Amino acid sequence: NAGVTQTPKFRVLKTGQSMTLLCAQDMNHEYMYWYRQDPGMGLRLIHYSVGEGTTAKGEVPDGYNVSRLKKQNFLLGLESAAPSQTSVYFCASSYSMVGEQFFGPGTRLTVL
């Protein structure tokens, strides 16, 4: 039982490059979330999903896209990376809205 896993753990991009972050959970959770964490800003919600095939915007969605084609996977895409997207990205999942969120270990992304 791995919980929530994220791939990759670290990545360095050049401005304008694209990449996809993968989040996978093996707990059969309906809800999945992508957050970014910057110093002094706390955790800010980028996009979230309430079930397979659904996605919705969070607080800071600009510059990101997501897909939830399979229940266990939630992908976060950056089409044209910018230095402002340098951050630590956390994925989380939960059984319900009022349930505990389980977080992945995070992905540290640097955009040069």
Next chain:
Amino acid sequence: QQPVQSPQAVILREGEDAVINCSSSKALYSVHWYRQKHGEAPVFLMILLKGGEQKGHDKISASFNEKKQQSSLYLTASQLSYSGTYFCGTDGGATNKLIFGTGTLLAVQP
């Protein structure tokens, strides 16, 4: 809109008590508390629901004042293991998402 947490940082000696507050400008349905140690992922502590009772486990407890749209986290007789950044997450109901505060850094010294 992000909930406001206070204080931003607190330093304690082992055995001392601390209170962390979380305040929202919007009506709340639930408040969640998480702790994050440096370089690690946030870990769930507890959830307080509207109309629910004060919660706690071990020496960490929390309260939820729905009228004031506030929650407080109480850490009693703090231990070194309590060090980390504490986040509250608030939910206004029917939103399917949490909005997290900016965090409170707690450092417990021997």
